[in-house]
Amino acid sequence: MSGKGSKQQQRQFHQTELYFQVPNTCYPIVYSPEYNITFMGLEKLHPFDAGKWGKVINFLKEKHLITDDNIVKAREATEEDLLVVHTRGYLNKLKWSIVVATITEIPPLLLLPNFLVQRKVLRPLRTQTGGTIMAGKLAIERGWAINVGGGFHHCSSDKGGGFCAYADITLAIKFLFERVEGISKATIVDLDAHQGNGHERDFMDDSRVYIMDVYNRYIYPGDGFAKRAIKRKIELDWGTEDQEYLEKVDMHVQGALNEVRPDILIYNAGTDILDGDPLGGLAISAQGIVKRDEIIFKAARERNIPILMVTSGGYQKRTARIIADSIINLHNLGLVDCNAASSEAGPSRVSLLMNAPLLAATQLSSH
Secondary structure (H helix, E strand, C coil), X not given: CCCHHHHHHCCCCCCCCCCCXXXXXXXXXXXXXXXXXXXXXXXXXXXXXXXXXXXXXXXXXXXXXXXXXXXXXXXXXXXXXHCCCCCHHHHHHCCCHHHHHHHHCCHHHHHCCHHHHHHHHHHHHHHHHHHHHHHHHHHXXXXXXXXXXXXXXXXXXXXXXXXXXXXXXXXXXXXXXXXXXCCCCEEEEECCCXXXXXXXXXXXXXXXXXXXXXXXXXXXXXXXXXXXXXXXEEEECCCCEHHHHHXXXXXXXXXXXXXXXXXXEEEECCCXXXXXXXXXXXXXXXXXXXXXXXXXXXXXXXXXXXXXXXXXCCCCXXXXXXXXXXXXXXXXCCCCCCCCCCCCCCHHHCCXXXXXXXXXXXXXXXX
């Protein structure tokens, strides 16, 4: 063999268990019970509902949309997986409990031995990160995918913050660029109430990634340097309500996708825009959030652009129900299909750039 194609096939990748063949009987909804953080009540010291991911799944089960057997169980991202984006120096810093306490904004963690912090706090976040990476591949194969966790958009390659210890959005995109043939452009639509400064710093000088970010201009992180990476910046005022918000989201996502047609759309669907959220400072109704998600999925599906959704921030107990209601609405409208594991963007457009023995090994490990 000769030429560019053969050189691509000869490329070597680290061994990963995150890219495996998912049975067609599974929907591209990724979750693990390992997502949920429960540790001596310490998780209650942060406004984040550290059990919301399991609650979303339970609501979907109650509506008979899913079962444990037809969703994809997330796997923990290993150190080698994380090193695709993160520096070894940063990962070593996470071995200090004081660093994790600062990132997660749970001060008592600094008093605990790091092996406990790793097991009870960082392992759930690594599993959610693995889930986002897995969902990226699934989105290409099936046309859509939802990681019920993830969306750690304040973390970059060498720095965490805002409850975000791993850069799962960056990792998902880098995995796709490196391992899936024909995936060379990505659009991030970040609709969490906070600026997504982590992925913005990571893709500052990468023309392959187009970032649209809609956020409250007055709250954390206020990262002026990272804002330079935003191609479509929509800064909101305190108390922005449904009509103005939905009009801006609709107009700008249409504009973004008309400006650049990506091979994958990563949608950071934070629910901290909800009225009454203690950190978001916006005033969007539950119905407004459901409509927002509908707008984004409709824009992507009409253009046949694969979409990966992650759930990101949301600091009220009722956000889990809203996320579940939104997924049910997407299903009812036919924007996600939980009746058959197929879509316009089928496996035919995917060619994993792994060496054959590694691909065989990962496929075998999934059965």
